[in-house]
Amino acid sequence: MNIQDFNERNWNRLLDEIDSGLIIPIIGPELLEVTISGQTVMLHTWLTEQLSARLNLNYESNIQLGDIVYLFKNQNPYGDISSVYYELFSILSKTQITTPEPLKKLASITSFNFFISTTFDDFLLKAINEERFEGLNKTKSLIFSKKGEIEDISLEINYPVVYHVFGKVNTLPTYVLTDDDLLEFNYYWHDQARRPPRLHAFLRDKYHLLLGCSFENWLTRFFLCGLKAETFFDSPQSRRGIIVDNRSKEDEELILFLSRCNNVTYPSGGAIDFINQLVDKWHEKNKYITGKNQYTSITGTNDIECISESIFISYASEDQDFAVKLQKILEKEGLDVWLDKNKLESGNKYESIILQKIKNSLLFIPIISKNINTKERRFFKFEWNHAIKEMEFRFNNHTFIMPVCIDITPTNDYLIPEDFLNLHLARVLDNQAIHDFGKLVKKTIRDLRRNK
Structure with missing residues (x-):
């Protein structure tokens, strides 16, 4: 595929691939506008x-x-x-330097969970923390090095990760600053003894989105081959990517090489302009789940978004104070928590989001109280019914639903689903009990992950 106009079909495909987790953004210095x-x-x-x-x-x-x-x-x-x-x-x-706005915009695309930085600074890390976690340091940073311990990704990436493929600035010359450094780091990256094995396997099945790197011709080829290894020249599906920068679109030989490898060179501007368009289009497509603090990582400080293996707390709106208190206790235990603090109005798209969150959750906690005693149409009933259906897809010996009663509502109340009554129902009536329940949840999560 040669250099071409990036039409609406290209944008739609890219947006779908981003939401499917197929795209890995690779960040370069052209985005560091400060x-x-x-x-x-x-x-x-x-x-x-x-x-x-x-x-x-x-x-x-x-x-x-x-x-x-x-x-x-x-x-x-x-x-x-x-x-x-x-x-x-x-x-x-x-020096007091503002976080680059292009990086903050990119970080607002919460479908991006794994980033590669080719720069030595930590601004991408700061951008993610500012956009998603109110500045708290909740994004994991990993660094590739020529010597010493090999830092590799986890088996499952359930929180934002920034991988500094060319090292990170410190007091010693252990990061890329010169062309010599760049060549040396690439040499070690191609060394199977140094290359992180899980990261290598992870990248082989992904598409790359190079943003503002402007590598020279030889380095672009060398770098992409290093990312994809033997799959770079395999089937088209395994080697697709998009390159957006100021240099590549002017290099006809590089464009020809990239087109043979089914890579698209963006022709219409630089990386900052591209990100501006991408962010606008992604937020329009995902307007139900976007916005600050709408992303869950290891702290779960979100409103809509939910990652795999979260704890889903379901409650009547009258019990929100307890739900939020429980959320904070579980977060202090290092657990991922999701609950809808806004209680948005129901609708087909929002309901589909809730269903996906229940499906992705490792544990579902329904809060039972006198406030469930209503025959009105309430959204917690929708959540409970679908959590019960989700149990059909779980092993019988794996806990999925952990009901908790927060008052003296009888356990035989006719409004409590029978499926809940067949489970152990914890009763939390004081401050000590809620902390004990938090520790029980933590133990349950640990057991579930151990048995996966």
Whole structure:
């Protein structure tokens, strides 16, 4: 596929693939548009100026950030080049820099759960935490290194992960800054003894979305082959990807190579423009489940979205205070929790979302109280009935529904589903009891995961 107009069909396919978990965004420096002291600048351009000043270097205006190392070596033959890496770390750690808006927009697409960063900073990590967790550090960071311990992904990715494939800035030269570093890191990535095995297997079946990387021709080929390994030249399904940056669309030889590998080169602008369009289109498609704090990770501080293996709390609206208290207790135990604090009006699309959340949940907790004693159409009844149906797909010896009664409602109340009465019904009447129930839930979750 050659360079082409990115039409509506291309957008629709991309959006569906994102929501299916097939797309891995790979982030490059062209997305690092930041504000420093009231000025909007590209981070690497600003760092080049600051680093040159710190090291007292004379340089030309078109120099790249990585060239500072070579310039330092030429002007200081006996100097220690590790000091360049340290000064860069010092500048980043001591300067107040806003999180790049393009990264925050990308982080708002909650169907993205796994990200690869080709830059040495932690702004992508901050963007996800700010957009999804009110700034709390709940996103996992993994770092590829040439030596030392190999950091690999978990068997199941149920929370946001940022993988720094070219290392992460610190006081030592253990991250990519120069072309030499880049070549060395790619060499080690192709080494099966160093390449994280679970991550390697995970990436083989995914599509890549390169955003703002602008690798040179040779590096694009080398990098993509490293991601896909032997599958890069296999069937078209296993090697599809999209490249969006300022350089690639101008390189005819690279475009031809990418088209042979069924990769699309976006022709209509840079990575920031692409993200602006992508975010608008994705939010329009998923308007029922978008917005800040609508994503669940290991803290479960969401309103609509729910990840696999969450705990689903179902309750009558009158019992919301207890539900929220239980949620906080379970979160302190390190558990994933989902509940609808907004109690949005019912509708076909919202009901389908609820059904999906029940299906994805590892545990379903219905809250029983006097407030269920109504013959009105209530949404908790919808949730309870479908949770009971979901039990048919679970093993009999695996707990799925854990009912909890929060007052003296009789266990033989005719409004309590018979299927609940056949289960152990916990009764929580005081503060100690709710904490004990939280520990019981944690033990149940641990047992369920152990037996999966």
